[in-house]
Amino acid sequence: MIEALHFEFMRNALLAGLLTSIACGIIGTLVVVNRIVFISGGIAHAAYGGVGLAFFLGISPIIGAAGFSLLISAIMALVTLKNKQRADTIIGVLWAVGMALGIILIDLSSGYNVDLMSYLFGSILAVPTSDLLLMGAVDLIVLVVVAMFYNSFLAMSFDEEFALAAGVPVKTLYFVLLGMMAFVVVMVIRVVGLILVIALLTIPPYIAERYSQSLRGMMVLSVVLSAIFSFLGLWLSYFFNLTSGATIIMVAAFFFFASLVVDRVRSRSGRDSTAPA
Amino acid sequence: MQPLAIEVKDVWFSYDGQPVLRAVNLRIKQGEFLAILGPNGSGKTTLLKLMLGIVKPSMGTVRVLGQEPSSVADRIGYVPQDTNVNKDFPISVMDVALMGRLGHAGRSRGYSADDGRRAREALEKVNMWEYRKRPIGKLSGGQRQRVFIARALTADPQILFMDEPTASVDKEFQSELYDFLKELNTSATVVVVSHDLSVLSSYVKSVACLNQTLYFHDSAEITQEMIDMAYHCPVDLIAHGLPHRVLRKHEEH
Numbered sequence: 001m002i003e004a005l006h007f008e009f010m011r012n013a014l015l016a017g018l019l020t021s022i023a024c025g026i027i028g029t030l031v032v033v034n035r036i037v038f039i040s041g042g043i044a045h046a047a048y049g050g051v052g053l054a055f056f057l058g059i060s061p062i063i064g065a066a067g068f069s070l071l072i073s074a075i076m077a078l079v080t081l082k083n084k085q086r087a088d089t090i091i092g093v094l095w096a097v098g099m100a101l102g103i104i105l106i107d108l109s110s111g112y113n114v115d116l117m118s119y120l121f122g123s124i125l126a127v128p129t130s131d132l133l134l135m136g137a138v139d140l141i142v143l144v145v146v147a148m149f150y151n152s153f154l155a156m157s158f159d160e161e162f163a164l165a166a167g168v169p170v171k172t173l174y175f176v177l178l179g180m181m182a183f184v185v186v187m188v189i190r191v192v193g194l195i196l197v198i199a200l201l202t203i204p205p206y207i208a209e210r211y212s213q214s215l216r217g218m219m220v221l222s223v224v225l226s227a228i229f230s231f232l233g234l235w236l237s238y239f240f241n242l243t244s245g246a247t248i249i250m251v252a253a254f255f256f257f258a259s260l261v262v263d264r265v266r267s268r269s270g271r272d273s274t275a276p277a
Numbered sequence: 278m279q280p281l282a283i284e285v286k287d288v289w290f291s292y293d294g295q296p297v298l299r300a301v302n303l304r305i306k307q308g309e310f311l312a313i314l315g316p317n318g319s320g321k322t323t324l325l326k327l328m329l330g331i332v333k334p335s336m337g338t339v340r341v342l343g344q345e346p347s348s349v350a351d352r353i354g355y356v357p358q359d360t361n362v363n364k365d366f367p368i369s370v371m372d373v374a375l376m377g378r379l380g381h382a383g384r385s386r387g388y389s390a391d392d393g394r395r396a397r398e399a400l401e402k403v404n405m406w407e408y409r410k411r412p413i414g415k416l417s418g419g420q421r422q423r424v425f426i427a428r429a430l431t432a433d434p435q436i437l438f439m440d441e442p443t444a445s446v447d448k449e450f451q452s453e454l455y456d457f458l459k460e461l462n463t464s465a466t467v468v469v470v471s472h473d474l475s476v477l478s479s480y481v482k483s484v485a486c487l488n489q490t491l492y493f494h495d496s497a498e499i500t501q502e503m504i505d506m507a508y509h510c511p512v513d514l515i516a517h518g519l520p521h522r523v524l525r526k527h528e529e530h
Contacts, residue, residue, distance in 0.1 A: 162428075165353065165438075166350050
């Protein structure tokens with residue numbers, strides 16, 4: 001691993017993993033406790049439409065994906081606020097339409113680019129330094145916004161109606177949350193690809209939730225777990241010459257199932273110890 | 278002159294084209310203790326949400342303390358039903374109690390030492406201070422509801438709204454709860470909403486029955502007629518704890 005650090009691409013990959021973990025752990029926590037995992041999947045897949053649009057117009061794919069995801073996230077926010085019952089159907093449709101649009105726009109674009117696979121499965125080993133700066137900027141935005149409105153996000157996530165009654169601008173915060181989610185999703189696409197975004201966004205918070213006493217603690221633990229999964233996955237993929245995005249997710253999945261088993265065992269032994277001797 | 282605690286004027290509300298509330302009128306002075314009774318699906322929760330400013334009426338106006346409900350958010354307390362709570366949520370009892378200060382301070386900055394003191398007082402009042410570090414999911418339903426009462430009190434409310442107060446409270450706390458609401462009622466207006474007639478303690482000063490339309494007399498009397506209109510079926514009025522009330526016992530059924 002040490003000699004691997006001589007390569008700039010490896011140093012950038014580790015840094016990208018770390019930067020992504022920060023935003024991913026914080027937003028992932030809010031995604032999990034607000035039960036909007038499906039929306040994050042929808043935004044991630046619809047982002048492909050933005051990639052296609054960028055190729056078609058000849059602009060930067062990152063800008064295209066970010067802009068398009070932001071638009072889709074706003075539509076999804078509007079739909080979920082307007083009609084909760086039907087929201088899942090509409091998100092599912094946007095999910096598919098975004099992808100289809102991306103594929104068709106790429107068909108129509110001249111000069112077919114070969115690295116499209118990298119949007120599906122990530123390309124953490126090919127992150128240029130300029131992208132690291134963008135990732136840092138997203139981290140900064142997420143950290144500042146969530147720190148500033150932490151109490152309101154907490155109230156809205158725990159008890160939406162109480163938050164509304166207490167005058168918290170829940171609707172505005174919801175748009176802000178989904179907007180940040182769009183940026184984070186585009187960032188995570190770089191690391192694990194759009195197909196695997198949901199896993200990296202939700203597995204760390206899911207594990208963290210059971211070992212945390214507060215939302216803040218859950219965010220911190222999610223960031224740590226996410227970073228561990230990224231580093232471990234990256235190292236394994238380097239060592240065994242595997243696709244890095246998929247390896248990162250397999251590491252996360254391994255810890256996910258391990259935590260389920262540990263939980264099972266813990267609750268069983270907990271019951272035994274309370275039983276009369 | 279003091280503004281009315283609650284003024285609901287000719288309010289209609291429909292959901293997906295289905296009318297939920299029809300021509301509801303309600304005027305409550307400050308210092309009242311109102312119980313709104315109604316069967317499930319009668320629109321109780323909607324009326325409560327209208328008064329809390331969570332939803333807006335399709336027609337008509339709702340005023341709380343003479344203003345739009347949303348602009349008096351810092352002067353009302355709200356105790357929701359326990360059933361709506363996500364029990365896996367990583368939050369301590371103390372952090373839930375502090376949430377009551379949101380309307381006052383904590384929305385964009387952290388909570389102050391004064392907020393912490395008020396949260397402590399409120400938790401002590403409901404005997405939950407020693408559980409302050411406990412995750413909310415590790416409490417019993419009754420304990421959780423006490424914490425929600427503490428949260429509402431932390432807001433130092435002029436009006437307290439309570440949804441189904443007897444639903445999950447343990448029996449020992451129930452009488453304590455009413456003593457406690459009575460004490461609160463000396464300085465604040467109290468509104469309880471329930472499908473359960475047993476909320477009618479002797480502290481209740483006025484009663485309204487709801488079933489899309491509101492049947493309301495500005496007194497503590499609940500008549501069989503009101504009950505019949507709201508519930509559309511005979512309901513036994515059990516008179517224990519209500520010695521001063523005019524009640525007609527229903528015939529055998």
